[in-house]
Amino acid sequence: MSTDFSQNSAIESKALFNEVEFDNILKCVHCGLCLDSCPTYRELADEKDSPRGRLYLMRGLWEGELELKPQVIDPLNRCIDCRACESACPSGVPFGELLEKTRGIILENKSQSLKEKISRMFLLKGLFRSTGLMITASRLLKLYSASGLPKLITKTFIGRLFPELFVFQQHLLPDCSGESFKRKHADKILAPLQVQESQKTGTQIQQKNLRVGMFTGCIMDVSEKAIHDSTLTLLRSIGCEVVVPGNQVCCGALHVHSGDRKTAREFAVKNLSAFEPRNLDAIITNAAGCGAQLKEYHHLFAEGTADAQMNWGSFENKIIDVLEFLSGYSELLEKLPFRDEEDTVLYDAPCHLMHAQKVDENPRKLLSSLPGVTLVPLTESNWCCGSGGIYNLVQPDLSKAVLERKIESVRQTLRAFPEAKSIVTGNPGCLYQIRAGLRSNAIDLSILHPAVYLMERLKINGSPQIP
Numbered sequence: 001m002s003t004d005f006s007q008n009s010a011i012e013s014k015a016l017f018n019e020v021e022f023d024n025i026l027k028c029v030h031c032g033l034c035l036d037s038c039p040t041y042r043e044l045a046d047e048k049d050s051p052r053g054r055l056y057l058m059r060g061l062w063e064g065e066l067e068l069k070p071q072v073i074d075p076l077n078r079c080i081d082c083r084a085c086e087s088a089c090p091s092g093v094p095f096g097e098l099l100e101k102t103r104g105i106i107l108e109n110k111s112q113s114l115k116e117k118i119s120r121m122f123l124l125k126g127l128f129r130s131t132g133l134m135i136t137a138s139r140l141l142k143l144y145s146a147s148g149l150p151k152l153i154t155k156t157f158i159g160r161l162f163p164e165l166f167v168f169q170q171h172l173l174p175d176c177s178g179e180s181f182k183r184k185h186a187d188k189i190l191a192p193l194q195v196q197e198s199q200k201t202g203t204q205i206q207q208k209n210l211r212v213g214m215f216t217g218c219i220m221d222v223s224e225k226a227i228h229d230s231t232l233t234l235l236r237s238i239g240c241e242v243v244v245p246g247n248q249v250c251c252g253a254l255h256v257h258s259g260d261r262k263t264a265r266e267f268a269v270k271n272l273s274a275f276e277p278r279n280l281d282a283i284i285t286n287a288a289g290c291g292a293q294l295k296e297y298h299h300l301f302a303e304g305t306a307d308a309q310m311n312w313g314s315f316e317n318k319i320i321d322v323l324e325f326l327s328g329y330s331e332l333l334e335k336l337p338f339r340d341e342e343d344t345v346l347y348d349a350p351c352h353l354m355h356a357q358k359v360d361e362n363p364r365k366l367l368s369s370l371p372g373v374t375l376v377p378l379t380e381s382n383w384c385c386g387s388g389g390i391y392n393l394v395q396p397d398l399s400k401a402v403l404e405r406k407i408e409s410v411r412q413t414l415r416a417f418p419e420a421k422s423i424v425t426g427n428p429g430c431l432y433q434i435r436a437g438l439r440s441n442a443i444d445l446s447i448l449h450p451a452v453y454l455m456e457r458l459k460i461n462g463s464p465q466i467p
């Protein structure tokens with residue numbers, strides 16, 4: 001295999017990796033089995049934009065053979081961090097961990113443009129750190145959506161006055177609630193709900209006595225309200241007592257993906273102290289990206305440091321995606337009063353659920369077991385949609401090319417199952433991205449989180465069966 005990376009004798013980069021555990025990069029045997037699973041390699045057909053090529057670059061930096069120059073940094077920045085290469089790799093190379101550590105080193109050691117400095121300061125260090133600011137941003141976006149401007153821009157000739165990217169970004173806007181779910185429920189003990197069995201026996205469902213915490217995230221805390229509401233009701237209906245710690249913060253995934261490990265460490269410590277004292281059986285997430293980050297907090301701390309000694313193992317072991325959690329209580333779910341009319345629903349597997357958390361079969365089994373439901377995975381269900389946290393904002397062209405493949409797979413699946421009216425995906429970032437793709441291509445398909453779909457199946461004549 002030929003590589004055209006610039007080789008430099010300078011060894012500065014080697015010193016930068018001194019404090020980072022990076023030996024796992026040696027697991028890569030350069031077999032190339034990961035190449036065909038990589039969305040950026042598929043689009044760009046360039047070895048530097050493949051997992052193996054990026055591992056060469058990272059190893060070159062680690063060993064001091066390469067310098068932090070654009071021809072090295074750019075392909076690393078073009079990675080979506082989707083981690084499909086991890087699932088494909090027979091040698092167990094922890095690609096995401098290596099990439100995220102490398103991005104941390106890059107951020108700390110390369111100069112940033114003024115624009116980048118301001119956006120990091122305002123967004124990552126400002127907005128995502130403050131629930132109050134998130135609520136304000138959510139209210140402003142809600143007002144903006146209610147003004148009708150996004151529709152005017154996307155549906156009328158007015159859109160032609162704006163750059164194509166700006167028009168597409170109108171489709172990406174989240175459905176903002178203008179309020180914080182976390183503040184609304186902060187620190188209350190939300191008791192289990194008494195639910196009657198579906199068979200009209202009058203029998204109450206025998207519930208589990210579990211105490212779980214809900215992780216609410218940052219953007220999710222103030223948008224797509226139905227996802228948290230549905231998650232909460234489903235947990236309570238199978239007998240969980242639910243706590244929403246009011247002092248929890250953003251998971252830090254967006255920060256880690258963009259190299260800001262310092263802020264992510266601060267968030268990790270805050271979240272540990274928000275959840276650990278609550279004596280919980282599990283900590284539930286409904287955003288695959290947040291779940292993956294919460295399960296890997298220990299990667300943020302160098303071995304031997306005081307923070308690395310904190311109770312990460314216990315915290316991480318409690319993190320579980322709501323779909324995986326519910327699938328463990330199928331005998332209770334079966335008794336809930338679900339509607340049984342026929343419905344075909346398409347399924348998209350979020351990368352950070354499937355490749356990072358290695359959770360794939362359980363969510364599909366859970367949804368397929370619903371009465372009357374035929375679950376159809378998209379033809380390329382396991383391929384990235386190009387969302388990647390804020391990847392769709394920082395690498396918009398490549399993100400859009402990856403999204404177009406996803407939309408083509410939706411079209412293909414719809415040709416075989418034209419009766420499908422909706423598609424489900426368990427990561428809000430994927431939901432925003434695919435929804436934008438559906439809207440901009442005028443595909444009449446609703447997209448929702450599986451927890452919301454489950455709750456919709458519990459409605460009869462528009463009234464929720466469960467309070």
Ligand code: SF4
Pocket residue numbers: 027028029030031032033034035051052055085088089090091092093
């Ligand atoms: S990352 Fe894994 S699959 Fe890819 S080249 Fe290295 S060993 Fe092979």
Ligand code: SF4
Pocket residue numbers: 037038039040041049050051054078079080081082083084085086095
């Ligand atoms: S994380 Fe995704 S985009 Fe990055 S190298 Fe691996 S497969 Fe490619």
